[in-house]
Amino acid sequence: MAGALEGIKVLDLTRVLAGPHCTMILGDLGADVIKVEAPGGSDETREWGPPFQNGVSAYYLCANRNKRSITVNLKTEKGREIIRSLVKEADVLIHNFKTGTMEKWILDYEDLQKVNSRLVFCSITGFGETGPMRQLPGYDFIIQGMSGLMSITGSEESGSLKIGVAMIDILTGLHAALSIQAALLEREKSGQGQKIDLSLLDVGVASLANVASNYLISGKVPKKLGNDHPNIVPYSTFRTVDGWMIIAVGNDRQFTNLCELLHCHDLAFHEKFHTNACRLENRQELTEILNSRLETQSMDYWIDLFSKHNIPCGPINTMDRVFSHPQVSAREMVVEMNHPLAGNIKLAGSPFKLSRTKVEMKRHPPLAGEHTDEVLQEIGFSVEELDQLKNNHII
Structure with missing residues (x-):
């Protein structure tokens, strides 16, 4: 074709x-x-x-x-x-x-x-x-x-x-x-x-997308937030026993589910955290509480648990883990070609x-x-x- x-x-x-x-x-x-x-x-x-x-x-x-x-x-x-x-x-x-x-x-x-x-x-x-x-x-x-x-x-x-x-x-x-x-x-x-x-x-x-829109609407110059999201909490990197992972909770329902899995159910209904606006205002305090819970288990443990319960999460992969991942392989995102000088070469595939x-x-x-x-x-x-x-x- x-x-x-x-x-x-x-x-x-x-x-x-x-x-x-x-x-x-x-x-x-x-x-x-x-x-x-x-x-x-x-x-x-x-x-x-x-x-x-x-x-x-x-x-x-x-x-x-x-x-x-x-x-x-x-x-x-x-x-x-x-x-x-x-x-x-x-x-x-x-x-x-x-x-x-x-x-x-x-x-x-x-x-x-x-x-x-x-x-x-x-x-x-x-x-x-x-x-x-x-x-x-x-x-x-x-x-x-x-x-x-x-x-x-x-x-x-x-x-x-x-x-x-x-x-x-x-x-x-x-x-x-x-x-x-x-x-x-x-x-x-x-x-x-x-x-x-x-x-x-x-x-x-x-x-700049939403960051530009935030500034143009509010007039406030945004600060550096590291891995934090300017509009959503918790949506960042978090510590586990053996490394850092990403949790990207996008709504209150997901936050309630996360609290259930972390055995801190009451947190979801606390006046400081029950809405995203509240969580945004109390970002640092919430992050410290979540880190204290997440540090009790390994990254793979949490990713497996959260994924089963539809909590958006994932690892921070190095290149070797990226290109050995079964999903990357299944999507044919590594391709091989013959080159007249370089010989057999591997390239990132097309999306x-x-x-x-x-x-x-x-x-x-x-x-x-x-x-x-x-x-x-x-x-x-x-x-x-x-x-x-x-x-x-x-x-």
Whole structure:
């Protein structure tokens, strides 16, 4: 069965994580993604490590499967002509160059839509293409700070902490994939492409969700709460005999059940704790009481007991426990592929589970320029022309 995006051709002029994550999603869903780099390879993540497997970066492998790779020197007019030739048959072009770079190369949306009016053009930048910071580069770590995300991550003791993965990049990639598919769907009605102006900062601010809403409604600047929830108690990490676990009680009924299982039934009806609003006001006192009960048994004991009684809970797994978990295995969230240099590689699987147009792992993360000849021959370049382009360091 063909993928859901079979027949969609994507020119991917991105590198690092946000853009490549987007195009990997599109490739997983069946699109023909052509990754464009400078001759020799210009995606910085090819060099990021360790770890490496037979010289291939684990970081690069995480976001580049299901793509073909070509190398083109965009700093030359001939190289830019190649991109325009590819655009004629493309459905999507996505880039993450700094604002103004594509205009300088005459590869911006206004010029490329003259080549192909159906083109969906997606720009990913740090701060967007308008506003006083539009010319500045953007980095996930910096945007985590600027967006306010780090101001609520960590505790008063630890200070501000970034999330352990480049989550702004990942969320930007998801927003890009969603925007592109929306534009492709709209194109079916209008027959016209359009430009998508996506910024890491916008995504970071939008992703504050209820925290942003809490501030905008109340005017109160939120404090760092560590693992506590700003609106719900008990919804945090708690000590057991042999480690920490998560309990995520979302309503009064669940809290009453929790108190029953902890043999402190009266606590559920105490004036300080009988409603979520009361528990929120008396968070510290309640947490100390619950910890004193939970410290009497092991984490596995409590998780088994609470799960049987529909109390939301779980462990804080390390990576080895994650990828050996039977549920992760059952959901095919570890996939294996053969790579020409790295050999057999393991990658995190796709979360997209479509019943008919299933995700397939058709292509390994490509070597730089691995498919240059193949792709350019598809648009009419001869072997002699390709040799000349190589000799002139165009491809």
